[in-house]
Amino acid sequence: MEGVDHLADERNKAEFNVDDMKIIWAGSRHAFDVSNRISRFVATDPVFEKSNRALMTRKELFKNTLKKSVYAWKIIKELRLSDEEGIKLRIFMDQPGFLDLHWGMFVPAIKGQGTEEQQQKWLSLANKMQIIGCYAQTELGHGSNVQGLETTATFDPKTDQFIMHSPTQTSSKWWPGGLGKVSTHAVVYARLITNGKDHGVHGFIVQLRSLDDHSPLPGITIGDIGMKFGNGAYNSMDNGFLMFNQFRIPRDQMLMRLSKVTREGKYIASDVPRQLVYGTMVSVRQTIVSKASDALARAVCIATRYSAVRRQFGSENGGIETQVIDYKTQQNRLFPLLASAYAFRFVGEWLKWLYTDVTQRLEASDFVTLPEAHACTAGLKSMTTSATSDGIEECRKLCGGHGYLWCSGLPELFAVYVPACTYEGDNVVLQLQVARFLMKTVSQLGSGKAPAGTTAYMGRAQHLLQCRSGVQKAEDWLNPSMVLEAFESRALRMAITCAKNLSKFENQEQGFSELLADLVEAAIAHCQLIVVSKFIAKIEGEIEGKGVKKQLKNLCYIYALHLLHKHLGDFLSTNSVTPEQASLASHQLRSLYSQVRPNAVALVDAFDYTDHYLGSVLGRYDGNVYPKLFEEALKDPLNDSVVPDGYHEYIRPLIKQNFPSAKL
Numbered sequence: 001m002e003g004v005d006h007l008a009d010e011r012n013k014a015e016f017n018v019d020d021m022k023i024i025w026a027g028s029r030h031a032f033d034v035s036n037r038i039s040r041f042v043a044t045d046p047v048f049e050k051s052n053r054a055l056m057t058r059k060e061l062f063k064n065t066l067k068k069s070v071y072a073w074k075i076i077k078e079l080r081l082s083d084e085e086g087i088k089l090r091i092f093m094d095q096p097g098f099l100d101l102h103w104g105m106f107v108p109a110i111k112g113q114g115t116e117e118q119q120q121k122w123l124s125l126a127n128k129m130q131i132i133g134c135y136a137q138t139e140l141g142h143g144s145n146v147q148g149l150e151t152t153a154t155f156d157p158k159t160d161q162f163i164m165h166s167p168t169q170t171s172s173k174w175w176p177g178g179l180g181k182v183s184t185h186a187v188v189y190a191r192l193i194t195n196g197k198d199h200g201v202h203g204f205i206v207q208l209r210s211l212d213d214h215s216p217l218p219g220i221t222i223g224d225i226g227m228k229f230g231n232g233a234y235n236s237m238d239n240g241f242l243m244f245n246q247f248r249i250p251r252d253q254m255l256m257r258l259s260k261v262t263r264e265g266k267y268i269a270s271d272v273p274r275q276l277v278y279g280t281m282v283s284v285r286q287t288i289v290s291k292a293s294d295a296l297a298r299a300v301c302i303a304t305r306y307s308a309v310r311r312q313f314g315s316e317n318g319g320i321e322t323q324v325i326d327y328k329t330q331q332n333r334l335f336p337l338l339a340s341a342y343a344f345r346f347v348g349e350w351l352k353w354l355y356t357d358v359t360q361r362l363e364a365s366d367f368v369t370l371p372e373a374h375a376c377t378a379g380l381k382s383m384t385t386s387a388t389s390d391g392i393e394e395c396r397k398l399c400g401g402h403g404y405l406w407c408s409g410l411p412e413l414f415a416v417y418v419p420a421c422t423y424e425g426d427n428v429v430l431q432l433q434v435a436r437f438l439m440k441t442v443s444q445l446g447s448g449k450a451p452a453g454t455t456a457y458m459g460r461a462q463h464l465l466q467c468r469s470g471v472q473k474a475e476d477w478l479n480p481s482m483v484l485e486a487f488e489s490r491a492l493r494m495a496i497t498c499a500k501n502l503s504k505f506e507n508q509e510q511g512f513s514e515l516l517a518d519l520v521e522a523a524i525a526h527c528q529l530i531v532v533s534k535f536i537a538k539i540e541g542e543i544e545g546k547g548v549k550k551q552l553k554n555l556c557y558i559y560a561l562h563l564l565h566k567h568l569g570d571f572l573s574t575n576s577v578t579p580e581q582a583s584l585a586s587h588q589l590r591s592l593y594s595q596v597r598p599n600a601v602a603l604v605d606a607f608d609y610t611d612h613y614l615g616s617v618l619g620r621y622d623g624n625v626y627p628k629l630f631e632e633a634l635k636d637p638l639n640d641s642v643v644p645d646g647y648h649e650y651i652r653p654l655i656k657q658n659f660p661s662a663k664l
């Protein structure tokens with residue numbers, strides 16, 4: 001029934017103030033106000049309509065994305081939106097496109113790697129969108145191995161120019177978003193060669209297309225790489241290819257903040273770490289973590305509301321059927337994902353702080369925390385995007401058959417989200433960076449250099465290697481120090497075991513290659529510890545609002561104990577818990593599920609998502625699912641006519657058996 005809240009009973013059960021939780025979720029009252037206002041603005045503007053995009057052809061979808069992106073930019077300018085408001089507008093627009101790469105990578109790359117003069121020149125154009133940029137690093141032959149890139153930028157002292165060249169087919173740039181059809185410029189990563197010497201990969205600003213008629217400049221071959229996974233979804237983005245044929249750019253278009261080439265062709269490296277050339281990736285990995293919580297929260301919101309609406313079995317005595325959310329199996333699959341969405345939110349907030357801190361330190365030439373910032377952004381990007389991709393798919397299954405319908409919103413969300421496991425660094429490759437960092441930290445234990453930050457727990461190695469968990473009853477698993485100790489001893493013992501196994505190899509690199517799978521497991525254990533510890537820090541801090549803290553505590557322990565259950569092999573094999581303690585954890589989990597159950601719908605309402613943003617018939621705020629499923633079905637082009645196109649050509653001849661006989 002239209003106008004009726006089918007989930008009102010669920011909302012009345014809530015034991016906390018949802019409005020207060022909305023502020024916690026958003027991060028502050030101000031952030032909530034901005035999100036709330038911008039999401040409603042987008043939801044009511046017909047230009048941002050998106051329900052029809054699955055039926056669009058690639059060309060229509062691309063053009064529709066251009067229209068929305070340019071309209072969004074016009075609104076940002078005309079209404080003088082702040083940066084924060086502009087970002088929200090792009091998020092709620094909910095259609096990947098060139099704006100993401102222009103603002104998310106091109107501009108930050110120039111800010112991070114350009115000199116003052118370069119920033120002045122290029123950012124003034126980019127900030128007004130008089131040029132449109134992308135981030136062209138990956139090549140057909142190399143993505144993960146950045147040092148293996150083949151594109152060359154050879155300095156020609158005669159003309160004071162760099163000659164950009166793609167020497168092989170595998171050196172073609174391949175994948176950059178916005179490159180295929182839109183960008184006029186790119187930050188291109190290429191091997192710098194001066195006086196015949198290769199100085200490794202550096203960034204260059206390169207104009208690709210004419211600013212008059214958009215045609216590629218002579219010496220440049222460019223296009224779109226073709227359809228990607230899923231209908232609609234990420235196909236709104238023009239991921240592109242690019243080849244250079246001896247294409248010349250002025251010397252001052254090399255990004256020269258970190259190193260320089262003089263007029264004479266002399267290469268001058270500054271004393272900052274060369275890894276700062278990877279700085280844009282670090283910044284984006286950090287934002288991907290909060291985006292993970294957002295994407296997972298969308299899926300969980302849909303699955304939770306639908307699980308409260310959907311009923312199956314239990315009416316044997318003539319009563320009403322059971323809401324599927326009341327099945328313990330449903331709770332055991334759904335509530336850990338709900339808890340993960342909150343966990344990723346809080347670790348995302350912390351990571352933002354860490355990133356801001358390292359940025360300020362770098363500006364003051366303090367590079368001490370750079371390795372930890374790299375390990376945390378890489379590891380948490382990897383861990384949260386893998387969990388979110390799996391979580392979205394689990395939410396689809398939690399919605400049964402209807403979850404497979406496009407209008408559930410879940411197939412598209414999955415298709416758009418899942419490349420996050422690959423872009424900005426393949427998730428396995430990134431965990432191996434964490435593993436290297438951990439092995440280095442372990443090797444320095446006892447050297448007098450105390451581990452700091454997220455590896456500080458390794459400084460208590462003597463205790464953590466010997467301790468036995470003190471959990472004796474189920475409630476002990478609600479004791480933060482007992483939970484933390486179990487996660488710390490598991491992570492440390494896995495890291496130490498890897499280090500011991502590594503030391504058996506004469507050649508460390510060969511040992512590392514042999515032990516890759518174990519190293520990834522150790523890195524994941526460390527990342528999970530970070531997330532658990534930041535969630536615990538959150539619930540131990542000041543939290544306002546009636547009943548809010550209690551709910552967050554429940555979710556925090558669900559998150560931790562569910563991980564313990566899922567990775568029980570690690571916890572048992574490292575003797576971090578006993579089988580009896582593990583079974584007490586399962587008992588405690590069931591009790592926590594029962595406590596979350598009456599609050600589940602309110603906990604997803606706290607995300608404050610509009611129906612437009614969710615884009616899901618199953619996740620509608622009012623729970624009016626069935627009539628809307630019918631409405632959606634009737635909109636399908638196949639239902640335009642009662643007798644389908646093709647009836648006379650195929651179905652009728654088949655039924656009447658009067659088709660010409662087949663010839664071999």
Ligand SMILES: CCCCCCCC/C=C\CCCCCCC/C=C/C(=O)SCCNC(=O)CCNC(=O)[C@H](O)C(C)(C)COP(=O)(O)OP(=O)(O)OC[C@H]1O[C@@H](n2cnc3c(N)ncnc32)[C@H](O)[C@@H]1OP(=O)(O)O
Pocket residue numbers: 094095096100104135137138143144145146147177233275276278279281282284288291292295370371374412413416417420422423424425426429433436
């Ligand atoms: C329907 C709508 C639904 C809506 C859903 C919404 C969801 C949207 C979600 C998110 C939106 C976000 C938008 C994103 C858009 C996608 C755009 C994608 C862009 C890209 O992919 S750009 C290309 C990214 N490429 C990579 O990430 C490559 C990965 N490879 C590397 O980073 C490196 O090559 C490496 C780290 C793997 C290895 O580098 P290298 O060989 O040089 O290094 P090593 O020899 O291993 O190590 C040397 C030394 O350096 C340290 N190091 C390495 N990297 C860094 C770094 N970045 N910072 C600091 N230090 C670094 C490393 O640890 C070593 O240190 P030690 O010597 O051991 O001390």
Ligand SMILES: Cc1cc2nc3c(=O)[nH]c(=O)nc-3n(C[C@H](O)[C@H](O)[C@H](O)COP(=O)(O)OP(=O)(O)OC[C@H]3O[C@@H](n4cnc5c(N)ncnc54)[C@H](O)[C@@H]3O)c2cc1C
Pocket residue numbers: 101135136137138141142143144145174175176177234239419422423424425426427428429432516
């Ligand atoms: C949607 C999307 C958007 C993108 N946007 C951009 C963009 O805007 N700009 C840009 O420059 N790039 C972009 N990329 C490219 C992206 O950054 C790369 O695809 C990514 O870094 C992974 O690199 P790869 O493709 O070379 O994977 P590969 O490295 O070839 O990975 C293949 C397999 O090998 C494994 N593997 C690789 N190396 C190792 C190792 N050392 N140890 C163990 N296993 C290993 C991986 O785990 C993976 O299973 C985008 C990609 C996608 C999918």
